[in-house]
Amino acid sequence: MDHPTLPLGLYQYEHTAALFDGTVTINGVDATFTTAPIVSDIFQGMVRGDFDVAELGLTYFLRTFVLEDPPFLALPIFPNRNFRHSAIFVNTASGIEKPQDLAGKTIGEFALYGHDAGVWPKGILADDYGVTPDQCRWVIGGTNHPIPSFDWIPQPMPADVDIRHAANDETLGAMLEAGEIDALISVDVPQALLDGSPEVARLFPDYQTVEREYYRRTGIFPVMHVVAIRTELARQPDLALAIYHAFTEAKEIPARRYRDRAAKRHMAVMTPWFSELFAENQRLLGEDWWPYGVEANRTAVDTFLRYHHEQGLSTHQLTSEDIFVPDLLRT
Template identity: 75%
Template sequence: MSAPLDIGVYAYEHTAALVDGRVTVDGMDTTFETAPLVTDIFCRMLEGRYDLAEFGLTYLLRTFDVDDAPFMALPIFPNRNFRHSAIYVNTSAGIERPQDLAGKTIGEFALYGHDAGIWPKGILSDEYGVTPDQCRWVIGGTNHPIPAFDWIPQPVPAGVDVRHAADRQTLGAMLESGEIDALISVDVPLAVLNGSTAIARLFPDYEAVERDYYRRTGIFPPMHIVAVRRELSGRTDLLQAVYRAFGAAKDLAERRYLDDAAKQHMSLVTPWFSKLFDDNRRLLGEDWWPYGVGANRKAVDTFLRYHHEQGLSKRLLTSQDIFVPALLDT
């Protein structure tokens, strides 16, 4: 058996079988560790605590611009989400359509170019002609103040106005008060959850907009991948075993929903879940959360283009550049 591997991953339902030991990595002595916040896993990976770990796509790409880039990617996508729903506006700011964001002050969660911000900014540019340099940006925590993430490179392109919120400020409160006009955030502002009329989503019927986006593009936006230390990136047997294990854990989660469909998902407490499951299956297919390069190349290359266009990567990368050679044919 090979030397022990330490792997960090958030305990989603599709990774839970790895964390609790129901699924193991063939021929490998592995320890899976999770954390209360997924960014804790990112930080620990950068500190050298893990051999492989879940990693935000932008966090990975930022390391490609440093000397001796430490990581490569496995085409495993633990976190993905449609992000039209991540754009919020103050209802008194005069923002009725995406084009009205030009000239506005926009908050962004955590850092300029977080994973859930790169996607909507790219979509706003591609489909509505609104580019980041047309806006002013304030970085911070949505519901709780957070300091700047000084443990990861934070490039800001020339010509883009970016500042960090004050120590005790939250972007959610700033949006509700009108201090900022809009917000792009992975976190939902508490004011929205509490029913405030001062904040609305830019796309009120975001589900319909996001479903239409998928129909047109085939993209289910990935946010995170699994990163591996570059010195391990040539270990074909190891990487293939890890890839299979993550796939097996995901298959268990998907199989549960397929098996429960015959009983109208009685094991779940969410009403009308079976209708949602049927709708999603018709749109997204039998494997609605695919791993592998082939099924995700367009989405990943789109993100890589957005990352470069937004001034966060010095060069335009492709899937061929970031994924380990052993898994390029997946």
């Protein structure tokens, strides 16, 4: 008997490779996987109806809840996560030496007001340093290349925050290096920093130490993206569970490879001292350092949901019970 066809949009990560090459299949469906060189193109494809299941940035997913009939629910699968103290950059002549100095400054933000790698730093700045978005001026745009406004997704703008979009020919990275903005929050690293420009630095130069301390204190490994499913398909619990199990199995393949190859000091990896880094990360993050499921991620997800509401991006504060497929809430 033929299985139903299920089009999925997904970036190619090492923990999704087994889905693309067919090593892992989704039980009961004929899945077709589509990727893109820019992950936001996958997001846009899901919004315009190209996929039944797809990776969505967490804020892109949450913005659809302002619609009268929200089209998606989330599966507790988190293909992209990253610590984000390292996503805050400053102009070295701006007088910003500590987080509190951001108050009163002009800050660039990549792509849209409240992108995934922006919601986290803004929330952390508010919680830990008392700097809230309304204390700053904001310029939205591309970091290393100009990008237009993402008009294909709802863009709520809090009334008490000064926000404008950069001109069509401007990049936030160049504006930061020139001192036209004082700071930048961006998923992309400014090219000026990569090129060694003395005009651009990270707000937290020793960001790895700061981020590790943040994890020890909070237990949060920030989630960036979820896998979303159309609401009509989410009513099929066997389908949702099959997708969840397949993604979990695919993730375990590279995780097991990292664990098994520690005895040979990961000799297939080009990065020097990688085994020491892997061992240090395991000591801090645990055996399953990239967990799926609701319970293992509840603190991180609920913190993001709080930040999203506090930053004026959600009309009310959502909960994990609001956004995840009900049959997967016990995962």
